[in-house]
Amino acid sequence: MAGMTSTGYTTALLETAVAAAIRAPSLHNSQPWRFRLRDGGIEVLVERDRPLPVAGHGDLGDWAAHLACGAAVFNLRLALAAEGVPPRVRLFPNPDDPDVVARLEPDRPRPATPAELELLAAVPRRRSSRLPFFPEPVPGEIRWRLVEAARAEGGWLDLVVGTAAVDAFGELARGANRVLERDPRYRAEIAAWTRHGPAPDGVPARAGGPVAEPHDLLPQRPFGDRTRAPGRDFEAEPLVAVVGAAGDTAVDRLTAGQALQRVLLTATGAGLAASMLSQPIEVAAARERLRTALSRFGSPQMVLRVGYGQPAWPTPRRPAAEVIDMAVRSG
Structure with a gap:
C-alpha cells in the first residue's frame, strides 16, 4: 500500500499529510505545531516557543495551542484517508511527554469516503474572513x-x-x-x-x-x-x-x-x-x-x-519542511 511500510507510515506520506495539516487555523495564525514520524506513526507536538501568553494562555492553560493542534490533527486524518491509509488517533499517548498531543497510527486500509474527499478539497479554500458578510441568511x-x-x-x-x-x-x-x-x-x-x-x-x-x-x-x-x-x-x-x-x-x-x-x-x-x-x-x-x-x-x-461573503485574503504558512522533525525510533 502506497504511503505505508510493514512498520507504518513513510516519510513521503508524512510530508503529504503535513502539507494539509499546516492549513489548519490557529489563534493569530501562530501555528503552534510540529510533526514527526516515530516508530511508524505520525506525532503532533505543541511547539512551545510560539506562545500566546495573554490571549491564548492566561487562565486557560494551553487552550489556543491545543485547539489549533486539534484542527491540524483533523486535516492529517483527511489527508491520510485520501491516500487510503486512514489513522487511529490517540490523544496524549505518552503521559511523560505532554508536548506530544496526538499520535496517528495506521488503521485498516480502505478507500476514502466521498465526505472525506469533499472536506479535504475545502482545506486550501478555508480562510478566516474578517470582512462584513452579505445579508443573505444561511439556510x-x-x-x-x-x-x-x-x-x-x-x-x-x-x-x-x-x-x-x-x-x-x-x-x-x-x-x-x-x-x-x-x-x-x-x-x-x-x-x-x-x-x-x-x-x-x-x-x-x-x-x-x-x-x-x-x-x-x-x-x-x-x-x-x-x-x-x-x-x-x-x-x-x-x-x-x-x-x-x-x-x-x-x-x-x-x-x-x-x-x-x-x-x-x-x-x-x-x-x-x-x-x-x-x-x-x-x-x-x-x-x-x-x-x-x-x-x-x-x-x-x-x-x-x-x-455569505466575498473571498478572504489568505494568511501565510510556514513551509511544511520547517515544522517536520527528523524521524525517530524508540529504544
Missing part, C-alpha cells in the same frame, strides 16, 4: 449540517438565534473585548502578530477587517487600519455559532479543535465564509456567562461568525 439545511459536523467529532455546536439572543451575545463579546484591551500586554501581543510585510506567520494587515466602530455589534481584532465608508455598518444580525466540548481538559480541547475544523470545512464546502471570535472564551467570566446562557454543562471553546 436551515446548512445550519443543520454545521451542527452535525461538530457532533460527528464528539463536540457540539450551538447557534445563537434571534435578535434578542444575538444582541445579548454582542454585549457579552464587547465586554470581554474591553477587558482584554485594558491589558497592555494584550495590545502588544496583537501588534506583535500583525504583519505589515512578507512573513510566514501572523495576520497580514490587509487580511484584517475594517477598523471597529463603537456601534458595531461584534468586536474586531485591530489587525488592520482599513476604514469603512461613513455610515457603513457591519452586518446587523450575523449567524453566531459556539463550538464546545463535553469538558475543559486538554483532551476536550483537542476534541473541540477537530470539531471546529470539521465545522469550518463543512461551511467552506457549502460556500460560506467564517471568522473566529474568541474574546468571550479568553475572559473567564464571559466564558462562564456564555456557557450558562447556552444551558450547557460542557465548555465553550470557540465562537464563529458565519455567513
